[in-house]
Amino acid sequence: MTVLLLGKNGQLGRGLQRTLLPFGNLVAFARDEFDLDKPEAVAARLDAVRPDIIVNAAAYTQVDLAETNADAAFRINHHAVKALADYAVRSDALLVHYSTDYVFDGRRDAPYRENDETHPLNVYGESKRAGELAITESGCRHLLFRTSWVVSADGTNFVKTILRLARERPNLRIVADQFGAPTAVELLADVTALAIAAHRRGEIADGTFHLTASGRTNWHGLARHVVEKAVERGFVSAAAPDDIEAITTEEFPRPAERPRNSSLNTDALSSALGLTLPEWTVHVDRVLDQLKERGWAL
Numbered sequence: 001m002t003v004l005l006l007g008k009n010g011q012l013g014r015g016l017q018r019t020l021l022p023f024g025n026l027v028a029f030a031r032d033e034f035d036l037d038k039p040e041a042v043a044a045r046l047d048a049v050r051p052d053i054i055v056n057a058a059a060y061t062q063v064d065l066a067e068t069n070a071d072a073a074f075r076i077n078h079h080a081v082k083a084l085a086d087y088a089v090r091s092d093a094l095l096v097h098y099s100t101d102y103v104f105d106g107r108r109d110a111p112y113r114e115n116d117e118t119h120p121l122n123v124y125g126e127s128k129r130a131g132e133l134a135i136t137e138s139g140c141r142h143l144l145f146r147t148s149w150v151v152s153a154d155g156t157n158f159v160k161t162i163l164r165l166a167r168e169r170p171n172l173r174i175v176a177d178q179f180g181a182p183t184a185v186e187l188l189a190d191v192t193a194l195a196i197a198a199h200r201r202g203e204i205a206d207g208t209f210h211l212t213a214s215g216r217t218n219w220h221g222l223a224r225h226v227v228e229k230a231v232e233r234g235f236v237s238a239a240a241p242d243d244i245e246a247i248t249t250e251e252f253p254r255p256a257e258r259p260r261n262s263s264l265n266t267d268a269l270s271s272a273l274g275l276t277l278p279e280w281t282v283h284v285d286r287v288l289d290q291l292k293e294r295g296w297a298l
């Protein structure tokens, strides 16, 4: 069986390079080897590889830049994804894909369920929602995972940004009115593999599943946790958690609007796979351990 991984050098791609190995012949491409910014070229590339499973970890993920680069965001997150889905229909391949909490507007009080109405607040969220629809409307075999606030020791993410800022600045100002679940690549990559295996055994059906760590915090809570644990591990000394100021979204203007409530209800996937998804702190602490082991080379 041939498994094609796209976006192998992204945060998630690096994690999947490990957990997809047991499924057979893993063919993994980076952007320069398989460019989703050219959706019209995707079909021919796929026909050359003939994958049985496509795992798409590639995406346009720069939320603020997307506001002024909507065409690129839609080419990569929508049109190229449609080409992946079309191939999956033609060849009966399984398409595994990832989407985001940012497809919701965050105005609901409770955690979002898979079938709740979407209403993206920004271009990134709109482009990701368009990608979701391209998959579900194609009729291809698929596993579509919506996740949130992805963190890992690799690549760029909020945890690493906070560690860098904690070294550079005496005070941090972090928004405290946007809530969600930080979710580590390690968890995403492990559960993806479990889900693919269960899908192959016929134990879970095609569909969209929410996949995040358990619990919830806000960006300020995450920043405080990260700095506190980094100080405990002795690799951040300059900043104390008390120096982190909780601010409102209005006090930190950004080009793209973000949802206030990003919490996703994960009951469907947990019960389908028989899993208990760990609290967000468990894997965030593991990311900090990994960064410490690496000498925290950002």
Ligand SMILES: NC(=O)C1=CN([C@@H]2O[C@H](COP(=O)(O)OP(=O)(O)OC[C@H]3O[C@@H](n4cnc5c(N)ncnc54)[C@H](OP(=O)(O)O)[C@@H]3O)[C@@H](O)[C@H]2O)C=CC1
Pocket: 006, 007, 008, 009, 010, 011, 012, 013, 030, 031, 032, 034, 035, 036, 037, 038, 056, 057, 058, 059, 060, 061, 076, 098, 099, 100, 101, 128, 146, 147, 148, 149, 150, 151, 155, 156
């Ligand atoms: N990061 C997050 O907080 C969240 C992410 N997600 C979703 O999870 C998935 C994985 O995200 P994550 O690993 O964090 O993202 P990253 O930004 O870390 O990685 C994205 C990867 O996509 C690649 N890529 C970008 N443009 C293209 C292109 N034109 N052709 C081919 N590859 C391209 C990048 O290549 P290069 O290395 O060259 O830049 C990079 O390797 C995405 O679908 C994302 O939308 C969902 C919720 C939260």
Ligand SMILES: Cc1cn([C@H]2C[C@H](O)[C@@H](COP(=O)(O)OP(=O)(O)O[C@H]3O[C@@H](C)C(=O)[C@@H](O)[C@H]3O)O2)c(=O)[nH]c1=O
Pocket: 061, 062, 063, 064, 100, 101, 102, 147, 148, 149, 150, 157, 158, 161, 165, 172, 173, 174, 175, 178, 219, 252, 254, 258
């Ligand atoms: C760096 C910084 C950020 N913030 C705020 C801004 C924003 O509301 C929040 C998070 O900022 P970031 O830009 O790091 O994160 P952002 O790019 O919004 O992260 C999102 O990425 C995409 C890909 C997703 O799919 C989402 O799930 C989510 O993880 O933190 C501060 O308040 N102070 C700061 O110093």
